[in-house]
Amino acid sequence: MLHTFKVEHFQDEECIFYLPSGFRIDEDTLPHTVILGTKRQSAKCKRHPNGRNVIGISTALAKSIHLPSKVDSLSLFCKDECVYAGVLIGIFTAGFTSFRLSPIGQRSQFFQKLLSVQSSLGVIPFVFGEKHIDWENGLVKGFFHFGEGWEIEEIPFPNVIYDRLPNRRSEKRKTYQNLKERLQREYGIPWYNPGFFNKLDLFERLENDQTVHNFLPETLSFQTLDDIERMLSDYHHIYLKPKNGSLGNGIHKITYSRSSEEYYCRFRDQDHKNRLLKFDSLERLSNTVFKNRNLDNFIVQQGISLLKENGRPIDFRVHTNKDEEGNWQVSAMAGKVAGSGSVTTHANNGGVVKVLTELFPDERERQIIEGGLIDAALLLSHAIEENLEGYIGEIGFDFGVDDNHHIWMFEANSKPGRSIFSHPELKRHDLLTRKLALSFGIFLTQQTVHHPEEMIQ
Template identity: 55%
Template sequence: MPKRYKIEFFEQKEFICYYPVNFTEEKSPKRIAFGSKIVEAKCNKQPNGRNIISLSTGLAEQLNLPRFVSTITLFESNDRIILGPLVGIFTSGFSQFPIKPIGERSSLFSKLLSTHSSVGVVPFLFGEQHIDWDLQLVNGFFYTEDGWTQMEVPFPNVIYDRLPNRRSEKLMKSKRVKERMEKEFFIPWYNPGFFNKLDVYERLFTDKKAILFLPETAPFTSFHKIERMLSKYGHVYIKPMNGSLGLGVHQIIYDRKSNTYYCRYHDTKNHLLKFSSLESLINNIFAKKDLNRMLVQQGINLLRDERRPIDFRVHANKDEHGLWKISAIAAKVAGIGSPTTHIKTGGEVKTIEEIFIDSDERNKYKTKLENAALDLSESIEKQLDGIIGEIGFDFGIDTKGNVWLFEANSKPGRSIFSHPGLKESDILTRKLTLSYSIFLTEKHMKKYGDLFI
């Protein structure tokens, strides 16, 4: 199992490495690797019995290893010591301002990169324009105690996909980077692709465990389908197949007593409109929308907080052992008159302790949410392509205590962590996001051997 160690540097032009006394090697190491860079060096066990790795400045410079790194993970392979993992975080939308190299998202990424010492990884931010394919170097952005800095490093051991939206993901230049890194350089690329809601639903529907959490969901095909679902459930949601942040979500409600239809939605404000027929509602509300890209989902009678519906965000992450862990649970209370619980539509984040005052009730629902998230994480991992390391689930709990999956997000937002009671979960999710790279590095190192470095 790879271990995390403190690292120090000493002035010497020669390529010299002193490795920790408890770092057991099968053979006497002769080479040091960092990312795709590998250098022959004089390697000896620490002469003074310390469990620390010491590198000469000449070796660090040759490896393109940043000197501000204070802790690092050591991997052992044949006659090599591998330092890392070097984690490239791939994204787009870079600015020309060194203080905010990724615009408004700079703060989000600075928090993520700030956890590197406690995890023992070396993360950096980059886009396709920062890659030198010939020299196999990346001019990446690092976050240090002095702020953002840019420096050249080798190709990373793993790449974490943080493209901001589907549009950037579909760009040919983004696709080329992923294809070359994976196929030419054997670099594992984790969390690729935004989930398509209908595709996830249809794939999970074949899993016996997952099907228990799935509300009836179908592509919009006819008024008749909506009428049938309204008759059965009383209300339904019409939402974009590839939507996010609650945008474009409409709640359709049927009042049997008055034979009236209502539509609740949000654009610049919350709306509740009344119609005499479903056809009139659809023609007025969805006149300018492509209904072929919408899906219809069963409405659920949710638990409420002061008469406002609640749903729950649950974050699941893989850890350094490659195992799924629940890293965060939060409640989201809908804004007054809003069809969703998103903050932008008046929603409010609360901790699960604030929602369930009774400890027995709280533990019961917390266990149900955790088990649902773990079962669905394993199902999604089996059913979908690519390496998945994190998932954000939106769950509902009905008045009978049943858990329902509304959405699974491959790149979950972090708005829930604005709540001061979720600070520890905020840090844990960031740490796990990076520590999963340790598992991927070890796994691919064993699989590809010398090809990996």
């Protein structure tokens, strides 16, 4: 657990660093180098002359290591007579604009809220993109927000990079791949949460894991209509989902009525209207609904008879995060009730977010479901981490619970949306998830410093 200390600047032309009185360190081995991100600077390091429990940084040192003047608190740790002045976390994204008030477009507010937790953690987070890197001087033009507005500061390359690319298109760009590989190879900077999960690939990797396979509905890549016929016979209804879809877009629910021998397809059309169509054959359904779509880009997933509220299906969003000790924890949980006639529970389809106390007045039932969701989320987080490449620090799960209270994982998202935090009872969980997203950067930084051999992937 790192301790955070207030920062005070003082005028001096020498590089001087005052250690807080409460910072534990062997007095015989005081550091002589100060490190911020990838920048190292020799400095006179000594206890604060007034015995105060604050960090003192001379103006010369602050300038040399490019410490932003408005950083008012830092966490400290030492290794090999070097003191690490905070953890510099670069939040990498795309979609920058020329507007000062919203430099990252509509996502500016999200990043502003993410940066707002910096003082409580003693980290220095900033947002940047590929065009903001000065390779020659080892500096980045970082976007900061200290509460009064967006500012750009030149800072060293970070200790760790938190990947917040907005979509799959941006992460497939060759320039991004080259940039990431260079920062990892030349500077040893670990990236966490790289890449969007591919639905089918994830299920295929997990289905042989004995600890979690019972949470997985049958899921396969579309091959022929015979597969759908067989699954409809087994499960009564199925879902067709785009392999790389998001926000519930493109999902179709197909149901077979044994009594009337008819097929029903529920989906949201291009005009954002919920549709329910009836067909006398699966082939006619396919030729009508998917005539301009390539079904090879879809997966077929087993339908589950979900718990309902007033006849509307419920699914559950559960967020997990890794903390600064590197341990998984459940950081947020909510139910989502489907909108009228909707195939999904997403807000843009009329879905409503509810906390578990609203959905399950009976405390015993609520505890059973909550406990099951927590256990499933933690087991699956560990399994995903073990079966996928890269450092994974957060996951957003979409779970279903059937009439027998069995838990099913529909999807796992490496860059989960935050729509559930619109609920007033989830405000503190909103804050917790933002803190943990950066806390994992602290863990990776310490691992890189103390156990570099374990960080080779």
